[in-house]
Amino acid sequence: MKQLLLLSLLWLSHSIGFAQNTEADQLLGVWEPSNGKARVKIEKIGEKYYGKIVWLKEPIDPNTGQPKVDKNNPDASLRTVPLKGYRMLKDFKYLGSNQWDNGTIYDPENGSTYKCIIKMTDNNTLDIRGYIGVEALGRTDVWKRLNLKK
Amino acid sequence: MGFGQTDSLQQEEDFSMYENLNFADKGAKRFCTPKVFDLSPAKLISIGFDHQGAFDVDYGHWKDQNGNHLSDLKQGDFQGAGGLRISANIPVISKTNVVLQAGINYARTAFYANSNRNLNPLDATLKENGLSTAGLSTTLFKPFNEEHFMIVQASADLNGDYATKNITPIKYTRYSSAIIFGKKKHDRKMIGFGLSRTYRVGELNYIPVMLLNWTAPSRKWGVEMLAPARVNIRKTISPRNILLFGYELEGNSYRILHHQLTNGTENLSNIELRRSELRIRATWEASLYQFIWMSLQVGYRYGYSFNLDQYNDGKEFFRGFTGDQPYLQENKMNGTWYAQLSLNLVSP
Amino acid sequence: MKYYFLLSISFLILCCSCGEATKKTYRINQIDLTVEGPLFDGPNTLQATHVIDLNAIEPNLKADQIEAVKLIKANISTQDSIGFNNIRNFVLQLTSSDAKMEKVAVLNPVEKNLKEVTLNPSAESELLDNFQQKEIILILDADIEGDSENNLTYQGNFEFEITYKK
Numbered sequence: 001m002k003q004l005l006l007l008s009l010l011w012l013s014h015s016i017g018f019a020q021n022t023e024a025d026q027l028l029g030v031w032e033p034s035n036g037k038a039r040v041k042i043e044k045i046g047e048k049y050y051g052k053i054v055w056l057k058e059p060i061d062p063n064t065g066q067p068k069v070d071k072n073n074p075d076a077s078l079r080t081v082p083l084k085g086y087r088m089l090k091d092f093k094y095l096g097s098n099q100w101d102n103g104t105i106y107d108p109e110n111g112s113t114y115k116c117i118i119k120m121t122d123n124n125t126l127d128i129r130g131y132i133g134v135e136a137l138g139r140t141d142v143w144k145r146l147n148l149k150k
Numbered sequence: 151m152g153f154g155q156t157d158s159l160q161q162e163e164d165f166s167m168y169e170n171l172n173f174a175d176k177g178a179k180r181f182c183t184p185k186v187f188d189l190s191p192a193k194l195i196s197i198g199f200d201h202q203g204a205f206d207v208d209y210g211h212w213k214d215q216n217g218n219h220l221s222d223l224k225q226g227d228f229q230g231a232g233g234l235r236i237s238a239n240i241p242v243i244s245k246t247n248v249v250l251q252a253g254i255n256y257a258r259t260a261f262y263a264n265s266n267r268n269l270n271p272l273d274a275t276l277k278e279n280g281l282s283t284a285g286l287s288t289t290l291f292k293p294f295n296e297e298h299f300m301i302v303q304a305s306a307d308l309n310g311d312y313a314t315k316n317i318t319p320i321k322y323t324r325y326s327s328a329i330i331f332g333k334k335k336h337d338r339k340m341i342g343f344g345l346s347r348t349y350r351v352g353e354l355n356y357i358p359v360m361l362l363n364w365t366a367p368s369r370k371w372g373v374e375m376l377a378p379a380r381v382n383i384r385k386t387i388s389p390r391n392i393l394l395f396g397y398e399l400e401g402n403s404y405r406i407l408h409h410q411l412t413n414g415t416e417n418l419s420n421i422e423l424r425r426s427e428l429r430i431r432a433t434w435e436a437s438l439y440q441f442i443w444m445s446l447q448v449g450y451r452y453g454y455s456f457n458l459d460q461y462n463d464g465k466e467f468f469r470g471f472t473g474d475q476p477y478l479q480e481n482k483m484n485g486t487w488y489a490q491l492s493l494n495l496v497s498p
Numbered sequence: 499m500k501y502y503f504l505l506s507i508s509f510l511i512l513c514c515s516c517g518e519a520t521k522k523t524y525r526i527n528q529i530d531l532t533v534e535g536p537l538f539d540g541p542n543t544l545q546a547t548h549v550i551d552l553n554a555i556e557p558n559l560k561a562d563q564i565e566a567v568k569l570i571k572a573n574i575s576t577q578d579s580i581g582f583n584n585i586r587n588f589v590l591q592l593t594s595s596d597a598k599m600e601k602v603a604v605l606n607p608v609e610k611n612l613k614e615v616t617l618n619p620s621a622e623s624e625l626l627d628n629f630q631q632k633e634i635i636l637i638l639d640a641d642i643e644g645d646s647e648n649n650l651t652y653q654g655n656f657e658f659e660i661t662y663k664k
Contacts, residue, residue, distance in 0.1 A: 016544060031389050032169060034246035036180045036296070037337075045545070046595055052541070055168035062367060069606065072389045075622040081589050085541030085639050090599045107498070108602070109187065110389040111505040112440070122175040129244075130498045132441045137194055139498050144244040146171035149492050 024094035027118065030054065031126060031143040039146060042089065049100055051089030059084060072111035083108055089128075092118060105130045114138070153321065160397030171202040175188075179248045181293040182334040187365045188372055188386045189392060190435055191443060191496035194239060199258070202451055205325055205486035208281060212458070221479075224269045227462025233258035237491065239289075240271065246293075250260035253287040255303075272406065272423070272479065279311040279408050281425065293334075301330040301342065301361070307349070309404040311423075322405040324349055330361050338365040350379055350401040352455035354468055382433070390437035401426030401455065420461035421478065426454040429488065441498075447490040453483030512554050519661050526656040531574075531638045537646045541589075543650060544638040550629060555660050559613055564662045567625040571657035572603040574638065575614040582608050582615060586641040590617055594634045597627035625658065 027049055032042045039055040039100040061068045068083040069109040094102035105128065114130035121127055124145040131138025173479045211219035237255035245251075260280040287305035294300070304327040310318030313363065326349055332342020342361035347354070357378065364387075365372040372384040374394070382396035392490040431449025438444050458479040461467065469475055531544035554560040572590055576582060587606035593599035602625070603617035628634050636654060 030168065032173070032180055035183055035337075045593060045599075045637065048593070048595075048599075050196075050599065054540075056168065063369070074390075075620050077621040078601055078620060080587075080603055080618075081601065081604045082498075082541075082587055082606060082641060085589070085641060086601065087591070087601075092338040093595070112498070114390075127245075132194075132495065132498060136240060137495070137497070139241060139244045139249075140246070147174045 012148075022100075023096075024100075026098075026120060026123065027092075027094075027100055027126075029117070030146045032146050033128070034142050034144075040089065040143070047093065049089070049094070049103070050087050050093040052085055052087045053083055056084060068108075070108055070111075071121075073110060074111050089116070092116075176293065179247075180298055182296050182297045182340075183246075183293070184249055184291040184299070186334070186340055186363045186372075188336050188369055188384070188389070188407045189271050189363055189365075190374060190382075190384060190392055190393075191494075192239065192496050193237070193479070193494040195444075195495040196235070196237045196445075196492050197494075198235045198445070198490055198492045199232065200235055200259070200488065202487040205231075205451075205453075207273070207453075207456065208482040209273065210457075210477075210480035210482075210485065219245070219486050221270045225274075226263065226267070226273045227355055227445075228271050229262040231258050231259050231261045231268065232488075233295050235490070239287075241497070248293075249291040251289045252286070253289070254282045255287070256282070258282045260313075261413075270479075272481070275311045275401060275406060275408050280311060281309070281404055281423070282312050282317075283307055283309040283402055283404070284317075287438040290467065297333050297335070299340075299342070301328075301332070301344070304329045307402055308414070309402045311406050311408050317409060318405045323353075324403055328359055330359060332361055338367070340424045346379075348379070349403050350399045350426060352401045352405055352426035353422075353459065354466065355470055392435050394433040394435070395431075397428060397430045399426065399428050399454065406458070418460060422459045422461065424455050424457045424459060424477075426456075427483075428452040428454045431488075437496075438493075443494045443496050445492045445494060449488060450485060452487045456481040456483040509515060519557075520662055521659055521661050523570070524555050524567075524658040524660050526636075526654065526658075529636065529654045529656075530651050531636060531654050532651045535648045535650070537642055537644060537650060539644055541639045542650070544572070544640060544650060546636045546654065547633055548636060549632070549633050555662070556664070559662060561630040561658045563664070564626060564629060564660060565630045566659075566661040568654065568659045569602045569619045569623065569625065570659045571655075572617040573614060573655040574617065575653045575655070576612075577653075581611060583606060583610050584643045586643060588615070588617055588641075589639040590639040591639070592625060592628055592634055593630045593637065596631055599624055599637075600628065604613075606623035616642040629658070630661070655658060 010086050027042050028044065030039055032039050032135040037057045038053050040051040041054045042049055042051045056068065059067055066137050069079060070081040070083060070086065073079050088106045090104050091102040100118040103116050104113050106113050114132060115129065116130050119127040126143040127140050127141055129135060129138050176250045194420050205228055209224045209226060212221040213225060214301045235257040237253060239251050239253040242250045242252045242488045258280060261276040263277045265277060285307035286303050290302045292300045306323050306325050308318050312318055326347055328344060328346035330342040330344030332340055334340040339362045344359050344409040345356065346359045349357055360377045362375040363372055372388055374384055378399065381400040382394040402425060404423040404425055406423050424437050429449055429451050433445060433447040435443055457477040467475060526548055529546045529548060531546045533542050533544040552561065574588060585608045587608055590603040591601050592597050600623045601620060602617045602623045605615055605617045608615060
C-alpha cells in the first residue's frame with residue numbers, strides 16, 4: 001500500500017512537472033514583431049528562454065554594404081556583433097499563467113536595453129512589453145507566431 | 151548535468167528557411183509605428199527651468215470699449231523672466247494598433263523688475279504674480295495598416311496671472327486640439343496633414359498643420375516638424391547625443407484676474423492676455439544614464455504677441471486672421487536671449 | 499607617546515591592507531564547445547558547461563568575497579583540417595541559472611587559414627553575478643558558411659580576471 005502511494009506520488013509530481021514544462025515551452029518557436037522587419041526564434045538555454053534574430057527584412061547596411069552589425073551598442077567593443085543571430089530577448093523565466101518575466105529586450109536601433117515581460121494572449125500571439133522601471137512606463141508590441149509555408 | 155537536458159538548441163536550422171514563413175493566425179495584420187529612425191526621444195517625465203534675459207515691454211494705450219484711452223504709453227524694463235516647467239506624458243494604452251497618451255504640464259513665468267514702479271495694471275500683476283499655465287492633454291496615434299495613420303490631440307489649459315495660490319477658476323479653461331492624417335512611407339519618413347484649433351498665437355485660431363519626420367539615408371541628419379508650431383533640423387551625433395536647430399511658437403491666452411485694472415470707476419473684468427513667443431534655438435539632448443537624458447536649449451525669444459483683450463459679456467470671440475476687433479491694450483514684448491535646461495526620463 | 503602613536507598608525511595600515519582587493523587569473527583550459535549536426539548556413543550555437551572551482555583561485559574562497567570578474571582572453575581552436583575557413587564570425591556569451599546572459603567577446607570577421615583565433619573581449623561586461631553561481635554555460639555562436647551533416651566541436655581556452663577580498 002505504502003509503495004503504491006509512493007509510486008502514485010512520484011508519478012503525479014512527474015506529470016505536474018512535465019505539464020509545467022510543456023506550458024512554458026509554448027513560447028518556443030519563430031515570431032514576428034508588428035512592423036514585420038525581423039523574425040525572432042525563441043529557444044531555451046538551461047531553464048531560461050532567449051530570442052534570437054533569424055531573419056531581417058533589410059539585412060544589409062546601406063552605408064557599408066555589409067550585413068548589419070550592432071553598431072549602436074553602448075559597449076564599443078561589441079559593435080561588430082552581427083544582427084543576424086543576435087539574442088535580443090534574454091533571460092526569461094516562466095512565471096505561470098502564460099507569462100515570462102525577469103528578462104530584457106534589446107533594441108539594436110538605438111542600443112537600449114529594456115526590462116521586459118512577455119504575455120501569451122493566445123497560442124499564436126505574444127504581448128511583448130518593454131519598459132523602464134515600472135510596467136506603466138513602457139510600450140507593448142504584439143508578436144505573431146510564424147509557421148513554415150505549406 | 152542540469153542544463154543540457156532541457157535545451158532546445160540540439161537541432162540547428164537553415165536560416166534561409168525563415169524567409170518562407172506565414173502567420174499561424176490567418177487574420178494577423180501589420181501596423182506602422184509612430185516613430186521613424188533616430189527621432190529625438192519622447193519625454194515621459196520632464197523637469198526643467200526656463201530663463202529669459204533682460205527685455206523691455208512697450209505698453210500701448212489702454213483703450214476702453216469706446217476707444218477712450220485710460221493709460222499712457224509706457225516702457226517697462228525687466229531684468230529677466232522665467233521659472234519651472236514640468237510635464238509628464240504617460241502611455242496609457244500602448245499596443246501595436248493604438249497608442250494613447252495622457253499628459254499633464256505646468257509652466258511658470260515670473261517677471262523680475264523693480265517692485266516700486268507703477269506703470270500700469272498689467273505691469274503690476276506681471277511683477278507681483280507672474281504668469282502660469284497648467285494643462286492636461288491627450289494624444290491618440292491610430293495606425294490603420296502598415297502605411298496609413300491618424301493622430302488626434304486635445305488639451306485643456308488653465309492660464310492666468312497666478313503662482314501657486316489664487317489659481318484661475320476652471321471655467322476659464324482654454325481648449326486646443328488637432329487632427330492629422332498621414333502616411334509612413336518607410337522607417338525614415340512619415341508625413342501628415344491636418345487641422346488644428348490652437349492658442350499658440352496668443353488667441354484662438356484655426357490653422358492647417360503639417361507633420362514631417364524624416365531621416366536622411368546617412369542617418370546623420372533629419373527633420374522633425376509639426377509646422378507651423380515647431381520645426382527642427384536634427385543632427386544625430388550618436389543615438390544618445392543629438393543636436394536640434396529650429397524654432398517653436400509657444401503661446402496661450404491668460405485670464406488676468408489679480409489686478410487693479412479699472413476704467414476709472416469700477417474694476418474691469420474678463421481681461422485676457424494674448425501671449426505668444428517665437429523661440430529660435432539650438433538644443434542639445436544627450437543621455438546621462440540609460441533613459442535619463444538632459445536637454446539644454448539656447449536661443450532668442452521674439453515676442454510675437456502680448457496684447458490685452460476684454461471679452462464683452464464674458465464670451466470668447468474669434469478674431470482669426472481677418473478680424474478687426476480692437477485690443478484693449480496693444481503691447482510689444484521686445485526680444486531677448488533665453489536658455490532652458492531640463493532633466494528627462496525618455497520613452498522606449 | 500610617540501611609540502603608541504606609531505603603533506596605532508601601523509595597526510591602522512595593517513587593518514586597511516586586510517580589506518584590500520586581490521586580482522588573480524582564473525583559467526578554463528581546453529573546454530569542448532559542441533553542437534550536434536546537421537548544421538546549416540548561418541549562426542549555429544556551440545555550448546559547454548563549466549563548474550566553477552573557487553578553490554583554484556584561492557583555497558576556501560567564498561562566492562561573496564568576489565568583487566568583480568572580467569573576461570580577459572578567449573581563444574578558440576580546432577583540429578579540423580579546414581580550420582576556420584568556413585566561419586564568418588564568432589560571438590561568445592556566458593550565462594548561468596540565476597544570472598543574466600552577458601555577451602563577452604566577438605570576432606568579426608574571422609580570417610582565413612587559421613586553426614586558432616583570439617576573440618576580442620568586451621571592455622564593459624561584468625560577470626560577477628555569473629561567477630557566483632555553481633555552474634556557468636559558455637555559448638559560442640559560430641556563423642557557418644554552407645551546410646554540414648556533422649557535429650562540430652571546438653576547443654576553448656578562457657582567462658578571467660577575478661578581483662576579490664581576502
